[in-house]
Amino acid sequence: MPPRSQDERPTLEDVAAYAGVSRSTASRALNDDAYVSSRSREKVLGAARELGYSPNQAARSLVTRRTGAVAVVLSEPESKVLDDPYFATVMHGAYRELAATGAQMLLMFVDSREDVPRTVRFLEGGHVDGALVFAPHQGDPLPTALRLLRLPVVYGGRPGSVRRGVHAVDFDNRAGARLAVRHLLSTGRRRITTVTGMLDHPAAADRLAGWRDALTEAGLDPAGLSEAGDFLMPSGERAMTTLLRRVPDLDGVFAASDAMAAGAMRALRAAGKRVPTDVGVIGFDDQPTLAPAMDPPLTSVHQDPREQVRHMVRTMMSLLSGDNVRPESTILPVTLTLRDSA
Amino acid sequence: MPPRSQDERPTLEDVAAYAGVSRSTASRALNDDAYVSSRSREKVLGAARELGYSPNQAARSLVTRRTGAVAVVLSEPESKVLDDPYFATVMHGAYRELAATGAQMLLMFVDSREDVPRTVRFLEGGHVDGALVFAPHQGDPLPTALRLLRLPVVYGGRPGSVRRGVHAVDFDNRAGARLAVRHLLSTGRRRITTVTGMLDHPAAADRLAGWRDALTEAGLDPAGLSEAGDFLMPSGERAMTTLLRRVPDLDGVFAASDAMAAGAMRALRAAGKRVPTDVGVIGFDDQPTLAPAMDPPLTSVHQDPREQVRHMVRTMMSLLSGDNVRPESTILPVTLTLRDSA
DNA sequence: CCGGATTCTGGGAGCGCTCCCAGAATGGAG
DNA sequence: CTCCATTCTGGGAGCGCTCCCAGAATCCGG
Numbered sequence: 001m002p003p004r005s006q007d008e009r010p011t012l013e014d015v016a017a018y019a020g021v022s023r024s025t026a027s028r029a030l031n032d033d034a035y036v037s038s039r040s041r042e043k044v045l046g047a048a049r050e051l052g053y054s055p056n057q058a059a060r061s062l063v064t065r066r067t068g069a070v071a072v073v074l075s076e077p078e079s080k081v082l083d084d085p086y087f088a089t090v091m092h093g094a095y096r097e098l099a100a101t102g103a104q105m106l107l108m109f110v111d112s113r114e115d116v117p118r119t120v121r122f123l124e125g126g127h128v129d130g131a132l133v134f135a136p137h138q139g140d141p142l143p144t145a146l147r148l149l150r151l152p153v154v155y156g157g158r159p160g161s162v163r164r165g166v167h168a169v170d171f172d173n174r175a176g177a178r179l180a181v182r183h184l185l186s187t188g189r190r191r192i193t194t195v196t197g198m199l200d201h202p203a204a205a206d207r208l209a210g211w212r213d214a215l216t217e218a219g220l221d222p223a224g225l226s227e228a229g230d231f232l233m234p235s236g237e238r239a240m241t242t243l244l245r246r247v248p249d250l251d252g253v254f255a256a257s258d259a260m261a262a263g264a265m266r267a268l269r270a271a272g273k274r275v276p277t278d279v280g281v282i283g284f285d286d287q288p289t290l291a292p293a294m295d296p297p298l299t300s301v302h303q304d305p306r307e308q309v310r311h312m313v314r315t316m317m318s319l320l321s322g323d324n325v326r327p328e329s330t331i332l333p334v335t336l337t338l339r340d341s342a
Numbered sequence: 343m344p345p346r347s348q349d350e351r352p353t354l355e356d357v358a359a360y361a362g363v364s365r366s367t368a369s370r371a372l373n374d375d376a377y378v379s380s381r382s383r384e385k386v387l388g389a390a391r392e393l394g395y396s397p398n399q400a401a402r403s404l405v406t407r408r409t410g411a412v413a414v415v416l417s418e419p420e421s422k423v424l425d426d427p428y429f430a431t432v433m434h435g436a437y438r439e440l441a442a443t444g445a446q447m448l449l450m451f452v453d454s455r456e457d458v459p460r461t462v463r464f465l466e467g468g469h470v471d472g473a474l475v476f477a478p479h480q481g482d483p484l485p486t487a488l489r490l491l492r493l494p495v496v497y498g499g500r501p502g503s504v505r506r507g508v509h510a511v512d513f514d515n516r517a518g519a520r521l522a523v524r525h526l527l528s529t530g531r532r533r534i535t536t537v538t539g540m541l542d543h544p545a546a547a548d549r550l551a552g553w554r555d556a557l558t559e560a561g562l563d564p565a566g567l568s569e570a571g572d573f574l575m576p577s578g579e580r581a582m583t584t585l586l587r588r589v590p591d592l593d594g595v596f597a598a599s600d601a602m603a604a605g606a607m608r609a610l611r612a613a614g615k616r617v618p619t620d621v622g623v624i625g626f627d628d629q630p631t632l633a634p635a636m637d638p639p640l641t642s643v644h645q646d647p648r649e650q651v652r653h654m655v656r657t658m659m660s661l662l663s664g665d666n667v668r669p670e671s672t673i674l675p676v677t678l679t680l681r682d683s684a
Numbered sequence: 685c686c687g688g689a690t691t692c693t694g695g696g697a698g699c700g701c702t703c704c705c706a707g708a709a710t711g712g713a714g
Numbered sequence: 715c716t717c718c719a720t721t722c723t724g725g726g727a728g729c730g731c732t733c734c735c736a737g738a739a740t741c742c743g744g
Contacts, residue, residue, distance in 0.1 A: 058400045060730080064733095107447055363723080365725085377720095377722055378722070
C-alpha cells in the first residue's frame with residue numbers, strides 16, 4: 001500500500017493499521033459491537049481521534065442499505081409555505097427530532113404537480129430511508145404515487161388523498177372547533193359564524209364540521225352562517241365583510257386559522273363592532289407570534305406542531321427498526337387558549 | 343447469478359443483462375457518455391425504464407466521491423429562524439436553485455454553540471459536497487471551525503467572524519440605508535432617527551453606518567438619534583417610544599427591519615403622531631407579506647433573497663466544478679420601494 | 685491438565701457503481 | 715485489400731465499508 005498522502009481522508013484501514021489491529025476489529029470498535037477487548041477498543045478509538053477519522057458514509061450505506069437520512073416533503077404551493085409559520089416550526093422541529101435520533105433531514109418542496117415525478121424519482125433513488133410527508137390537499141397526486149414505493153412514509157395531518165393504510169399524525173381538528181364554538185356558546189352567544197379554510201383541505205373540512213356539530217348540538221341552525229376563506233389573512237377580512245352584510249346581528253365568529261381571525265378582526269373594526277363586547281372571535285392554531293400579539297389578544301385553539309413532528313419521527317423510527325407497526329392515524333388532542341377576544 | 347427476487351431493486355448489472363450489453367456500456371448509456379452507439383443506448387434506456395431502475399446513490403458516490411447534496415446551514419437561534427420570513431424564502435429558494443442543478447438540499451440548524459461540533463462533524467463526514475452557510479453573528483464559532491475543513495463553503499451575508507478569504511454573497515446594506523435616509527431628507531425631514539438591529543450583526547452595523555453617512559453628508563449630527571433594537575417588532579415599538587421621549591420633534595425614522603418599522607408605527611400611533619404627515623417611516627427588507635400590508639403601506643429598502651441564493655448556488659457550483667474561483671464577496675444592490683409611509 | 689464454552693481477532697467476500705484499459709468493430713484513405 | 719484512426723464494447727479493479735466465518739486466545743469447572 002502506498003503511503004496515503006497528507007490531504008486524503010484516512011480510511012478505516014488506516015485507522016486499523018495505526019492502531020495495530022485488523023480492519024474488522026477497528027470496525028467493531030467504532031460501531032461498538034460486542035466482542036471487542038477494551039484494550040483494542042481504546043487503541044482504535046485513540047487512533048481514530050488522532051487521525052481525524054470520520055467514516056465514509058457512502059461506503060457504509062452501500063453495505064448497510066441505510067442512508068441515515070429522512071426526507072421531509074412539503075407539498076404546498078410556495079406562497080403557503082412561505083408565510084405560514086407552521087411550516088417553519090415543522091421544519092425546525094423535524095430537524096431537532098431527527099437529529100436527536102442521529103438522522104439527517106433532507107427537505108423537499110413540491111410546489112406543483114410538475115414536481116411530483118422528480119420527487120418520486122428521488123425518493124425511490126435510495127437517498128433516504130423514509131419520508132415525512134405533509135400533503136394536505138385533496139387530489140394531491142403525491143400520496144397516491146408514494147403508495148407504489150416501498151418506502152416508509154409517515155404523514156403529517158390527514159393526507160388529502162389515500163385515506164386508509166397509511167401512517168399519519170393529525171390534530172383533532174373537529175374536537176378543537178367544537179371546543180371553540182362551545183366556548184362562544186357558553187358566553188351567551190347565539191349567532192356564531194365561521195370562516196373556513198380551503199375546503200379541499202381535510203383540516204379545514206374537519207374544523208367546519210366541528211363548528212356545525214357544536215351548533216346543532218345546541219339546537220342552532222348553521223345554515224348561512226359560514227363563509228369560505230383560504231387560511232390567509234386577506235380572505236378572513238373578505239369573508240367577515242360578507243358575513244356582516246348577510247348576518248348583521250352575528251355575535252361570534254370562529255375562524256379556521258389565526259391569520260383569518262386577524263383579517264376578521266380588521267373587518268369587524270371597520271364595521272364598528274367591538275371585540276369581544278359585540279362579537280367574540282376565536283382562531284385556530286394559536287400561533288405564538290400572532291395570537292398573543294393581536295389587539296385584543298386572540299383566544300385560539302392550541303395545537304403543538306412540535307408534538308406532531310415528535311410523533312411522526314417516533315413512528316418513522318419504529319418503522320425503520322423493522323417493527324411491524326400497523327398503519328394507523330394518531331390523533332393529537334388540542335386545547336383552547338383563552339385570551340381576550342372571546 | 344441467482345434470479346433476482348421480485349422485490350429487490352434492479353442493479354446496473356440487471357439492466358445490462360436485460361439490454362444484452364455489458365455493465366460498462368449500460369453505465370455509459372445512463373450517464374450519457376460519448377462513445378455509445380445509439381442502438382445500445384436505446385436498448386439500455388428502454389431496459390432501465392422497463393425494470394424501473396434507479397441507480398444506487400451510495401455506490402455511485404463511493405467511487406465518484408461526490409454526494410450530489412449541498413448543506414444549507416442556518417446559524418441563528420430558533421426564535422429568529424421561526425418568525426423571520428427571510429429564512430423561509432432562503433430555504434425555499436435554495437431548494438429551487440439547487441434542485442435546478444440536480445443537487446439535493448440538506449438543511450441544518452445551529453441553535454447554539456453546543457450544536458457546532460455536531461454540525462462540523464457532519465459536514466466533514468463527507469455527506470455533502472459543500473455548504474451554504476448563514477452565520478451572521480459576530481463571534482459565531484462556526485465560520486472559524488469551517489475554515490479548517492476542506493469543504494467548499496459560500497456564505498449568505500457577511501459572516502460574523504472570519505472576514506477575508508471566504509466566498510460570500512451579501513446585500514449592500516450600507517447603500518440601502520443611505521438610500522432610505524436620503525429619501526427622507528429629500529422630503530424635507532431633518533430630525534431623522536434610526537432603530538438599529540442587533541449590532542453584533544454586520545448587516546445591522548452596516549445599516550446604521552449608512553444612516554450615519556447620509557446624515558453627515560447632509561451636514562446633520564446623528565448624535566442621540568439612534569436606538570438599538572433586535573430586528574423584531576416589539577423592540578421597534580420599545581425603541582420608538584424611547585426615541586419619542588428623547589427627541590420629541592423627530593420627523594423621520596429609518597428602521598433596520600420591516601418588523602421594527604411596524605413596531606415603531608404602533609408607538610407613533612400611540613403617541614398621536616401621524617404617518618407620514620408628522621413622521622416619515624422607512625423599513626428595510628421589503629417583506630412582501632408585511633410591508634405592503636401595513637397601514638399605511640411601508641416604504642422599505644428592497645432586497646431579493648432569492649437573488650442572493652441564486653448567486654450563492656452559482657458560486658458553489660463553480661467551486662464544485664473545480665474552477666479556481668478566487669474567494670470574494672459579491673455585493674448585491676438594493677433599491678427603495680416607495681409606498682405611503684414616507 | 686484437559687476440554688468445551690466463551691471471547692476475541694483477521695481475512696475474505698461483496699455491496700453497486702465508475703473508470704481504466706485492452707481489444708473488437710467500423711470507417712475511410714491510400 | 716491493407717492499414718491506421720476512430721468508435722464502441724466488455725472485463726477487471728477498486729472505492730471504503732460491514733458482515734460472515736473460521737480459527738486463535740482465554741477462561742473455568744472437573
